Amino acid sequence: MARDTRQRILSFIRDFVAERGYAPTVRDIVKGCHISTTSVVQHHLNRLEKDGQIQRDPQVFRSIRLADRATPDLVDVPLLGTIAAGEPIPVPTADSWTTMPQDILRLTQEMTQGKRHIYALKVKGTSMIDALIDDGDIVLMQATQTANDGDMVAVWLKDRQEVTLKKIYREPGRVILKPANQTMSPIYTDPDNIEIQGKVIWVLRRL
Numbered sequence: 001m002a003r004d005t006r007q008r009i010l011s012f013i014r015d016f017v018a019e020r021g022y023a024p025t026v027r028d029i030v031k032g033c034h035i036s037t038t039s040v041v042q043h044h045l046n047r048l049e050k051d052g053q054i055q056r057d058p059q060v061f062r063s064i065r066l067a068d069r070a071t072p073d074l075v076d077v078p079l080l081g082t083i084a085a086g087e088p089i090p091v092p093t094a095d096s097w098t099t100m101p102q103d104i105l106r107l108t109q110e111m112t113q114g115k116r117h118i119y120a121l122k123v124k125g126t127s128m129i130d131a132l133i134d135d136g137d138i139v140l141m142q143a144t145q146t147a148n149d150g151d152m153v154a155v156w157l158k159d160r161q162e163v164t165l166k167k168i169y170r171e172p173g174r175v176i177l178k179p180a181n182q183t184m185s186p187i188y189t190d191p192d193n194i195e196i197q198g199k200v201i202w203v204l205r206r207l
Contacts, residue, residue: 086125141198
């Protein structure tokens with residue numbers, strides 16, 4: 001029975017990585033393999049690691065690797081906090097983002113697209129749901145201060161001292177920050193009131 005469970009976990013990890021390009025969390029495995037608790041999954045992962053079938057780095061988020069697969073080039077990306085996809089919420093400053101990550105994500109070069117200055121934020125809210133970004137998802141951001149109309153960006157609103165995730169559009173004399181949710185209204189603001197902090201290049205979707 002225990003051996004069957006471990007084989008089911010291995011198959012789930014293999015399929016998860018093949019579909020998404022990154023490793024599952026323990027909670028992903030609990031849900032995907034219909035196992036009762038995280039402690040049971042941890043027990044089986046420890047045994048799989050001891051048997052040489054997987055490798056893990058306890059300091060890195062989503063670090064499970066199958067020992068029988070070639071290891072792709074991996075990039076460590078800092079998870080810097082939470083961003084609102086809804087009403088804006090306060091976030092740490094850019095300086096604290098780079099020095100105090102909440103976690104580290106080990107991701108493939110495909111996901112970071114070979115770009116530099118990549119960071120990750122966890123999404124709070126559902127204003128981008130029509131763009132397939134839901135509450136609890138993680139967005140990979142390329143740090144930049146410029147963006148084209150229609151780009152999905154993290155925007156600092158100076159008057160509110162808050163940041164939000166929206167699509168950006170420009171009209172004479174104003175900027176429109178549009179949600180991807182028909183039930184929510186856009187934010188209209190002065191061009192001098194915003195500071196672009198990054199644009200979305202990839203989405204890690206939660207199960």
